[in-house]
Amino acid sequence: MKLDDILAALFPNGHDVAVADGLIAGKGSLAGVGDIHALGIAGQSPLGVDGALVLAGRVLEIVRTGDGAPILVLVDSSSQRMSRRDELLGLVEYLAHLAKALLLAESSGHRTIGLLYGGSAAGAFIATALATGTLVALPGAHPAVMDLPSMARVTKLSIDILKAKAEATPVFAPGLENLAQTGAIHAVWDAGRPLAQQLAALLAQPPGPDARDRLGAERGGRPKAVAIAEWVVRLASHG
Amino acid sequence: MNAPVAPDTRPLSWYEASARQRVAALADSGSFVEFIGPERRETSPHLAIFDLPEQFDDGMIVGRVTLDGRAVLVAAQEGRFMGGAFGEVHGAKLTGLLRAARALGRDVLILFDTGGVRLQEANAGELAIAEILRALVEARAAGVEVIGLIGGRAGCYGGGGLIAGSCSTLIISEQGRLGVSGPEVIETNEGVEEFDSRDRALVWRTMGGKHRYLIGGADAFVDDDAAAFRKAAIEAFDGGARFEFATLEAEQQRLERRLRRFGGARDATDIWAGLGVTEPAEVPGLATEEFLRRAADKRETADEAR
Secondary structure (H helix, E strand, O other), X not given: OOHHHHHHHHOOOOEOOEXXXXXXXXXXXXXXXEEEEEEEEEEEEEEOHHHHHHXXXXXXXXXXXXXXXXXXXXXXXXXXXXXXXXXXXXXXXXXXXXXXXXXXXXXXXXXXXXXXOOEEOHHHHHHOHHHOOEEEEOOOOEEOOOOHHHHHHHHOOOHHHHHHHHHHOOOOOOOHHHHHHHOOOOEEOOOOOOHHHHHHHHHHOOOOOOOXXXXXXXXXXXXXXXXXXXXXXXXXXOO | OOXXXXXXXXXXXXXXXXXXXXXXXXXXXXXXXXXXXXXXXXXXXXXXXXXXOOOOOOOEEEEEEEEOOEEEEEEEEOXXXXXXXXXXXXXXXXXXXXXXXXHHOOOEEEEEOEOOEOHHHHHHHHHHHHHHHHHHHHHHHOOOOEEEXXXXXXXXXXXXXXXXXXXXXXXXXXXXXXXXOOHHHHHHHHOXXXXXXXXXXXXXXXXXXXXXXXXXXXXXXXXXXXXXXXXXXXXXXXXXXXXXXXHHHHHHHHHHHHHHHHOOOOOHHHHHHHHOOOOHHHHHHOOHHHHHHHHOOOOOOOOOOO
């Protein structure tokens, strides 16, 4: 789905969400919920120091208003911007700052919902969609930590072998279904049903603690993470 | 309680040391208690798919120690196993540790040594980073201090860099490198004209400890010596670290200021000159004491803004 169509479907009552320099910003209104802030990345743009700072600034501005309205983070990005300039200026701090801002917004009473509607990868994915309280996706979204040709180079295995291995496990290969099985994606929305309804239904569910590891175990994509994390908590709490 | 005993004081290169050696040299003598140690053989369930050897601790050591008598939780990555990369088990240990830190109100030390996400379990590793970030921020919001130490062979890259960027305090050595995209990653994706990964001087100028310390990307700069890391870690716990709206507002201003001042810089030496560091071209060759002397009053700081 195209961003314009997605926004129209999410906010049938109207919105002022616009894209500039690959960044999404604006507000929409949802019946029964009220205002919803929208921000994010469009057009498969990479996320560098400049974009991360703009997005973080918007998140902090929203928190400052104290309106408590949900924040919808729409993502169709590539990875972090891979450049000498970005690293020189300390991209780690800019991406971490954005992730922290989203997490702070959530703890300040704003629901944060990620909507993955295109691609995303690596640092850009971690600092945006994966830093929201609930991440949903549209069919056709195509997240990838790394594409198979690059992975073939690094692992020194042929693409055919990698493809065969990907049949057996969702743990490494790109793709929405694989990522969903690890627990990263709460739900893949039905493009045939009104998106506004699906968003309203999601917002009607109370937010809970991070349950992605539990979800990954249930779906079979991450068999050990939840057990290991809980075991460490138990051991740390005794003695 | 017995008085804390400083560990063996013979010099130990942090860069050369293993994760276990680092923990032993950092903590009060004999105080380390490991959670899910190698005897439990909780290995990666995924590496066998690639016919790769497993390690019984999956390259992540977590536990509790005392540091100068203070009870803290500790995590250490083994850069010599899979480049210290985050896989499912490796990451889940740190997630659990940070969740425990929040529940117990106990401070945390993270000894980074990582190239980022482990590609053979990329989806699990990427998600582990996201879970760790959330657990870390929730712990900090509850008043826990999280101190990161960077000076290992693998540096601190990829998702590991984002975790480091979320710590309350960072301690780094000259050998420590901190970044998102590593030199080889930039070169592979964007070409050698963008970044020549074999130019070690360029790598250290752009991502190394001195540069990060000068621009406020790290808070303490130490020699490549375990005792120096220990001393800095003890001093880092000042009880003043907060994580609230004002913290991030201050960080926003700090990072905006950096872009305004240095967004057009071509090389680290331009930035160092802009900061007013005397003879910036000499910086890479300076010994620690002289470097700290020249950096004082010139470097950007991140106090209460990280």
